[in-house]
Amino acid sequence: MNTNLVDVRNVTKDFHNGRITVEALRGLDLAVHEGDFLAIVGPSGSGKTTLLNLIGALDVATSGDVLIFGQDLAALNRRERAELRLMSLGFVFQAYNLIPVLTALENVKFVLELQGVDGGRHERAMSTLEDLSLGELANRRPNEMSGGQQQRVAVARAIVSRPRLVLADEPTANLDSENSEALLRMMRGLRDKHGMTFVFSTHDPLVMAHATRVVTLLDGRVVSDEVKSAGTVTGSTN
Amino acid sequence: MRDVLLVKFAVRTLGRNPRRTLMSILGVGVGCGIVLYMIAFTRGSNEIRIRAISESGFGHARIAPAAWDKTRDSDLRLVDWERDLDTAAGMSDVRFTAPHSRTTALLAFGTRVAGVEMTGVDPDAEKNISRLVRVLSEGRYLEREDEGVVVIGTAIAERLDVELDDDLFVTIAGAGGEMKYAMLRIIGIISTGSRTIDSTICHVTLAEMERLTGYAGAGEITIVFRDPSNIDALTVRLSELLDGTDPVLSWKVVIPSQGGDMGSDTVFMNILVGVVIIVAVLGVASAQLTAILERKREFAVLIALGMKGGQIIRLILIEAVAMGVLGAVVGLAIGFPFIYPAATRGYNFADMMGGDFVTEGVLIDPIIYADMGMWLIPLAFAVALFSTLVAGLYPAWYAIRTNPTSALSLREA
Structure with missing residues (x-):
């Protein structure tokens, strides 16, 4: 598991607000390996979300290189970055962000439709929901589900196309500890079963406890990179 | 079948804010109804003029x-x-x-x-x-x-x-x-x-x-x-x-004066039709833009998921088409009660004309009838769809310009 899915090399990212320039990332280096269950932690303003946006091809670095699966993001245009996100990345957001007018099943199928998958969309989406114990909620709309259920559907949407890398921005922030634990166990299971790589930005100690690797940011730089053994997380908060 | 969910997404979106959707559809419908009435009346008037010219021996x-x-x-x-x-x-x-x-x-x-x-x-x-x-x-x-x-x-x-x-x-x-x-x-x-x-x-x-x-x-x-x-x-x-x-x-x-009169009537009617359509387009565009601004975060998520600009434009234009279809139906419903009596009973301009209405040897009937026919249906759909599609273009362009990182950073709100 030493292959680098992501290489972030000496990256800076500045934001301009009138005359004020905010340096969100200051020469940051990070390599994400295949199979990582990586938690990026740090105080607010340390650059976690900015880093996740760069890795997710949602933003471009001010300087330095960001390589995803060996591809330099700076060389990709807007459409190619969209294609990369669609085909190879999965996103889970803090606020779930399901499409409110579509059912759980339709939310999951929607990604396959965007990808242009012609046949078997229904079966694949349903199978993914069932894998996450969401089969009974397939025809419910987001407003008919709890926060924990919505976040599990969001995970189903992120993984239905079996992306190599899933990026999760504060996925447990709106969940209670019981739902958070269940969600993280489910994601660990997906990582173990399908070999997916997960990168979290988080403040949640529970996520850190489940992570196989914890990277700490401070003022836009990596200040620690701790690799934990796979067996570190065995306990349950239940 | 491709784009099934895109269509469902678009159509169901109209139900998110029913009051705004109904007002937009009503706006398109009223504009469409006025346009239908004006065109029906002008067509009827032109037909009567041509028939009068023909039957006067010309x-x-x-x-x-x-x-x-x-x-x-x-x-x-x-x-x-x-x-x-x-x-x-x-x-x-x-x-x-x-x-x-x-x-x-x-x-x-x-x-x-x-x-x-x-x-x-x-x-x-x-x-x-x-x-x-x-x-x-x-x-x-x-x-x-x-x-x-x-x-x-x-x-x-x-x-x-x-x-x-x-x-x-x-x-x-x-x-x-x-x-x-x-x-x-x-x-x-x-x-x-x-x-x-x-x-x-x-x-x-x-x-x-x-x-x-x-x-x-x-x-x-x-x-x-x-x-x-x-x-x-x-x-x-x-x-x-x-x-x-x-x-x-x-x-x-x-008879150049008759041709000139009909030409100027038609130009005047076209200008009025244009004004009505512009007003309807601006009204719908304003409502659509407000809806897009409210859904900025949703578009940021769609962009993050990998939805491309063309697909987002298609989504918004499908919404516009759905609104246009409903607007056309409303337009026909609003226009029909006015067009039907105008087509069957007509308007008698005899008093206004003060007796004979004769120019250059053409005896024109003082009762003008609107032209009512099946052609009104495709015209209603054309007017309504044109209005809503044009009204959807700027909001669609605005939506694809959404910066996903700044829109998603509002998550705590």
């Missing part, structure tokens, strides 16, 4: 001598009128043809005189193209074999104080410039209801006109097409068949 087009359009000289004659007549009558799009010849004449009875434009006609053909000859108050209309007889309008009869079977003394400037004289017996008096028209009618047979003037043949052939909505193209086609010996002029050239 037809839809006229084969005339080459110099006629410039000189308007009534003594001009066609190069080969019988060939022209056969060619026109042989064209499948032509419904009726009627040859005419004209000259200026002085009618006298005792000490009374009246100057008129005398018209030579083929009586059988004339009955087909002109409603004026069907409204005789006394006597009968001409027959082809008639000789030494004339049919006049009531206003001329009153002016000369003549009755049926009286003999009129006719003075004409004939071919070569010499004066010609004849006595013509009145066999019919026409009463159209319009004194203006009745003061111009003085018909003799074509053969009589040849005898009186010495000019051989017809000076014009009046054409009535089967399809009055396609007059310009048919005029060109007939002109091509005639090889340009004698030009074919549409009624707009023959």
Whole structure:
């Protein structure tokens, strides 16, 4: 598991607000390996979300290189970055962000439709929901589900196309500890079963406890990179 | 099937804010209804005008001598009128043809005189193209074999104080410039209801006109097409068949003031239709843009998921199409209660006109009817869909410009 899915090399990212320039990332280096269950932690303003946006091809670095699966993001245009996100990345957001007018099943199928998958969309989406114990909620709309259920559907949407890398921005922030634990166990299971790589930005100690690797940011730089053994997380908060 | 969910997504989105959607649909519907009514009324008015022109004896087009359009000289004659007549009558799009010849004449009875434009006609053909000859108050209309007889309008009869079977003394400037004289017996008096028209009618047979003037043949052939909505193209086609010996002029050239009136009415109506559509487009665009701003975060998520600009534009335009379809239905529902009575009972402008409505020899019916037909349905959909699609373009462009990172950073809000 030493292959680098992501290489972030000496990256800076500045934001301009009138005359004020905010340096969100200051020469940051990070390599994400295949199979990582990586938690990026740090105080607010340390650059976690900015880093996740760069890795997710949602933003471009001010300087330095960001390589995803060996591809330099700076060389990709807007459409190619969209294609990369669609085909190879999965996103889970803090606020779930399901499409409110579509059912759980339709939310999951929607990604396959965007990808242009012609046949078997229904079966694949349903199978993914069932894998996450969401089969009974397939025809419910987001407003008919709890926060924990919505976040599990969001995970189903992120993984239905079996992306190599899933990026999760504060996925447990709106969940209670019981739902958070269940969600993280489910994601660990997906990582173990399908070999997916997960990168979290988080403040949640529970996520850190489940992570196989914890990277700490401070003022836009990596200040620690701790690799934990796979067996570190065995306990349950239940 | 591809894009099924995109369509579901778009259509269900209309239900998110039902009040705004209903107001937008109502806005499109009202605009569409107004446009339908205006177009139906203008089309009806134009059709009535063209029919009135045709039935007043002008037809839809006229084969005339080459110099006629410039000189308007009534003594001009066609190069080969019988060939022209056969060619026109042989064209499948032509419904009726009627040859005419004209000259200026002085009618006298005792000490009374009246100057008129005398018209030579083929009586059988004339009955087909002109409603004026069907409204005789006394006597009968001409027959082809008639000789030494004339049919006049009531206003001329009153002016000369003549009755049926009286003999009129006719003075004409004939071919070569010499004066010609004849006595013509009145066999019919026409009463159209319009004194203006009745003061111009003085018909003799074509053969009589040849005898009186010495000019051989017809000076014009009046054409009535089967399809009055396609007059310009048919005029060109007939002109091509005639090889340009004698030009074919549409009624707009023959009676330019009528063509000008109809043209200006149509331009004015188009401007009003344009204004109504612009107002509807701006209203819907404003509502759509507000909806897009409210959904900025949603578009950021869609972009993050990998949705491309074209797919986002398609999503918003599908929403616009759904709104346009509903707007068209509402437009038909709003327009129909106004168009139906206008098409069946019409509007009577008789009082406004103050009696006859006659210009350049055309007797126009004072009751104007709107044109109602199945064509209103596709027009309603075209107007409504055009409005909503144009209104959706700017919001769609705005949506694809969403910066996902800044929109998603609002997550804590």
